[in-house]
Amino acid sequence: MAEQVLAADGTPLKASLNRALRRQKMRALLLIAPLLLFIMLTFIIPIGQMLFRSVENQIVxxxxxxxxxxxxxxxxxxxxxxxxxxxxxxxxxxxxxxxxxxxxxxxxxxxxxxxxxxxxxxxxxxxxxDIGEVYTDQFVALDPAWEEPATWVGLLADPKWIAAREAWDGTGDEPAFIMSRAAKTVLPQTASIYADFARVIQTEDNDSPAEEEPWHVVYLALYNDLTANPSLEVTGPLSGLVSSAATAVPSFETEDxxxxxxxxxxxxxxxxxxxxxxxxxxxxTNGYFLNSVDLQKTNEGVAWQPENEQIYLTLFWRTMLMSMTITISCILLGYPVAWMLANLPARKANMLMILVLLPFWTSLLVRTSAWKVLLQNQGVINDLLVWIGFVADDNRLALINNATGTIIAMTHILLPFMILPLYSVMQTIPVTYLRAAKSLGATNWTAFWRVYFPQSVPGIGAGSILVFILSIGYYITPEIVGGTKGVFISNRIAYHISSSLNWGLAAALGAILLAIVLALYWAYDRIVGIDNVKLGG
Amino acid sequence: MSLPIYATTGQKIWYYSFRVIVGLILFFLIAPIIIIIPLSFNAENFFTFTPKMLALDPEGYSLKHYRDFFTNPDWIRPLKNSLIIAPFATIISVSLGTLAAIGLSQSHVPFRRGIMAILISPMIVPLIISATGMFFFYSQMGLWMEQTFGISKSLSGYIKVILAHAALGIPFVIITVTATLVGFDQSLTRAAANMGATPTVTFFRVQMPLILPGVISGGLFAFITSFDEVVVVLFVGAAAQKTLPWQMFTGLREQISPTILAVATVLVGISILLLATVELLRRRSERLRGMSPS
Incomplete structure (x- = not known):
């Protein structure tokens, strides 16, 4: 057996190392804990709570x-x-x-x-x-005692509550009403509605059930209880009153x-x-989720919404399609720029990089306002087109408040997010590969397509997912330049939160959007790794 | 990729047309931001160049939109609010974020991936979803704060927006600071400890000066995130917390006034300053860590 190695203080080295490791882990976690707690409280829980709303339906x-x-x-x-x-x-x-x-x-x-x-x-x-007034009148005609709040309290209240009420000194709130257990079994319907009556009287009106005549529906409930069980027996001083009522109810005039x-x-x-x-x-309920994909619940199961109310699938589809268009435009515009940046000498590349980073750092609203101004019917772009004679003055292009406006503005806004990852991938591709391909007889195109392009695909992938994730969740820009035809699912969510107040549906739409984004994010993490996200070059 | 002397005509044409294409794309990127600068000096309430402006007539230009920005309470209040909210949010994100980034960069962190995913999530989750979630939660929290601590509605409004913005800024701090810490030589802290420095002294005298550039650029990111944020404040804040982007958003959606262009120009100026600062810091940080700045 090998001799056990001991640390300086005499404990086995292994145990000592383990302890040190444990301490290190604890220290790391202690440093992270405050932030983790903060994010949990200010971000994760709110989102979880919101998602819960998409299935919650206790209100009914x-x-x-x-x-x-x-x-x-x-x-x-x-x-x-x-x-x-x-x-x-x-x-x-x-x-x-x-x-x-x-x-x-x-x-x-x-x-x-x-x-x-x-x-x-x-x-x-x-x-x-007014419902039940017929019964109130007949009960009172039978015996005026039915009009007395005290009768009801005597019949239904728990003796403990009556005692507590008598002991109460009149300051603060009256002790909360307690229903007697006997009444719950003998007069179930009456007891149930009277308990609600007492609660409402005490909490809403700040009054006492001992001083208020019950609602007409309480009499209706009593009538129902007495007809359902004519032989019921109540103990105590009020038994006579109840049994005489029980014998009288079959001849009562009824209310339909x-x-x-x-x-x-x-x-x-x-x-x-x-x-x-x-x-x-x-x-x-899964109703909100069904609604967010244009389905509805019926008694025969799940069915499509009426044709004219089917909007969400179209909206999801449009969000996807427009995000894809934006992503593709970003690839087409970003690729040449990234190539140029990666292949220029460092000094020149840094100069050009500023042109990419300045929009990246500029306020989103500044860029959106710029497009709102430029794309207007009487804006700079239309003026320019009219001036060069490309379009007639009375036939200006509709560039804003439609899908075109959203695509142009968002391509511009998201382009840096494509260029930066592309650039960082292209920087690692050695130029010598292209030269080698050409010296082996490849044409410029073949050298690019067969040698350079495949190596830049990870950059395209990273940039595309990033742009796509950002674009499907966009709200501000479509809201301002999108009109009605160029809005995304986010705008609909905002509408349900602030205007239609259908929060459950907003939560369900949000949950679906979040699921899509998280799936894409997972893919991004797989391909690029979240640790490799770089900001500003 | 300079053009060799033996290039054919076709290659030359391609070489130059490629540069023109790239130039056009860069123009597309930068032009919308640049073009609003002269437009903001328009003497008329138009959003396009007037004939006087094109003729470079001084009468076509004026500072009236800037005067409006700096005197109109509709703009002054939001500016003040933005300048109150953003610094506080930044302080929270930077202090908590830096600590956590240092923790995350230790060699043995259990659940590192999961923790990282949670901390980065405010950047990943679409803003509209964050805003919706916060809308419900923070309105309850605001009521609770008002009832328990008896603070005013306006103060609780500010606290809500600051906390929300701090959460949104944290991923940026985490990312920049962890990136800086990757190049940090852990043996320096050991050396300091060896020479008798307490952990606190080591942190403030050895580690902090070296990672400071990363911390500051993280802070600038957090600041700009809050300063530029509109969706969350729209849902979480009340009218008393109206920020500059919110006011711009309302302006753009309802009745667009040319003052917006003056505001935009000022903001572009601020972005240029921030960009320059971050770039300088990045270079300084690389120099400190013995890398050659690129």
């Missing part, structure tokens, strides 16, 4: 939970429109949502999927507080809630509205 389930639950029992084939209990549930949900001012938000969410729903919700929201809703708006009879609500009731 959160705003109209009872309706979503009741819709499960809806037999799509047998009934065009859901059965009455769904409408009862909707009346209760809508009442709560109106009080919390959430129904318009839900309306605009569902409006992305089917136009018209927004106004449907707004309209119904204004009248929903379905008809009431249809009275609000005919659209409640429209099966499509219900299909939309049903389709978008789960908490997570």
């Amino acid at each position: 389930g959160d705003t109209i939970p009872r309706t979503v639950e009741a819709l499960d029992s809806w037999d799509h084939d047998a009934d065009a429109v859901p059965p009455a209990p769904v409408f009862d549930a909707l009346a209760q949900d809508l009442m709560v949502a109106v009080e919390l001012k959430e129904h318009t938000r839900l309306g605009s969410r569902l409006n992305y999927e089917m136009s018209g729903i927004s106004s449907l919700f707004r309209k119904s929201g204004r009248k929903v507080d 809630v379905v008809a009431t809703f249809e009275g609000f708006d005919d659209d409640w009879k429209n099966p499509e509205v219900w299909e939309t609500i049903y389709t978008y009731s789960p908490a997570y």
Whole structure:
């Protein structure tokens, strides 16, 4: 056995070295940690959160939970429109949502999927507080005690809450309402809507459920509970009141809630509205992603959007096509310049390099404004063309607010990103290869095409991916010089964020764009290596 | 690639036409930037050369657009905002970025590739996506800051934009500083340590002076990134944080005023200064590290 080598302090050398290595790793990580944390917090998490929005759809389930639950029992084939209990549930949900001012938000969410729903919700929201009034009147006629808030509290509140409320000294907020467990089992629907009522009264109106008469829909719920289970029994002092009500309800005049809703708006009879609500009731949806590729969810599965609403595939395709055109123009314009720079003596090359680097360093907005000014109908370029007689004065070229404008301006803006990587690759190609090819009898063209060009391909690859990545995510330049025909997918994302407020769709479009860019970036890393990115020569 | 004396006529034609082509391409690159300079002195509110200008009549030229830029509050405020936001963002990116670059250039860094990818990501992710993500997150963060620390809406607005811009500037600092550190001789720090210098002294007296050119050019990149940035500030900032590029963007999109050309000219001047500084620093850094400047 070989003798163990010891370090100066007597520990085995191997262990000592390992420790040193570990310490070194720790030190390196400690130096990186602050920045990593910073980037995570200010950049990665925001993007992750945004991407999450593309599948998030809690709003439907959160705003109209009872309706979503009741819709499960809806037999799509047998009934065009859901059965009455769904409408009862909707009346209760809508009442709560109106009080919390959430129904318009839900309306605009569902409006992305089917136009018209927004106004449907707004309209119904204004009248929903009348639903159930028939039952309120009859319960009160039966026994005026039903009008008393105290009756409801006695029936439904947990004794703990009543005690807490009595102990409360009146300063600050009233203790939050607690529903009694017995009421939840005996009067499930009533308990559920009353709990919401108490919450709304306490948080929104800063009032007490012990002093407010409940909404009409609470009476509707009580009626439903009593008819569903006529033999129910409530313990305590109010049992008589409830049992007499239970015997009276079968003779109550009823309200057809379905008809009431249809009275609000005919659209409640429209099966499509219900299909939309049903389709978008789960908490997570792929609907935004489907929409961003011109598909939509229907009850028969995934289908194409109507012809006139199919815009995103075209837009993605156009973004790709224009980015490719820009990349190719950059190759065509960049290659000769890079060749020239690589083959001139250093002093001259440095002078020319300034002409490439100055645009690179110039503000993007300066370059965009320059093109906006130059390409105008009455701008310098058109003036020049008219002056040399290339075009007639009354027939000036439309160079701006279309795809041409975007391509010209973006080629100019991205050209340095092509020239710089090409130049750095070409610099490494020895000139002697070309001379050798020529001395072996190759023509100039053959020498270039068979010897020089293949060696410059890595440069073309690196430059192309770089230009392509930058160009498909461009926003500013297309927005200013692109008009309507020359805009990219980014402009649509910005539109959905700031104008249409369809954030989920914006997030889905962004996620797709990001996936494309990351795939290209991965390829770039493979070909060039991210460490080899050079800035400014 | 000078032309040999025995070149044929065809070769001569190709040689010169190639130079003309390259010249035209370089003209395409530089002309739009140069041409706005004389246009910015236009005495009229036109975006093209007036007959008076073409005749080099002094009356055709004036400084009125520059006067507008430096007196109009619509431009002064954005200029001030840009000059507040960019330096702070630069300080954050440079200080955190330099430390991390030094960490990354050590010989044994676990997950080096992954860490690098995360740190470079603000440069890779399209700006519109960064802006969208930041829009949601930072508005919540702003509210949180206002409620927890009781700071004003305007201050929290500045903090949001500064943090966002700092994140965008970091990749540039990382790239330039790591590139400088590649040429840094690690035995110098060992030598310093050998002679009894503490790590702090070594860092400030030995390592820092040598990598300073890289740090400064990284800083300039970060500065120009923030100074030139419009998409993120558009989404994250409020009207109180309107920066110069934002004002230009609104001007270009809505009602274009010739003052924009004066602003653009000033910015071109700033770019020339920055470019010259970076170039000088690069040469100095190469000389310091014993390479021959090219």
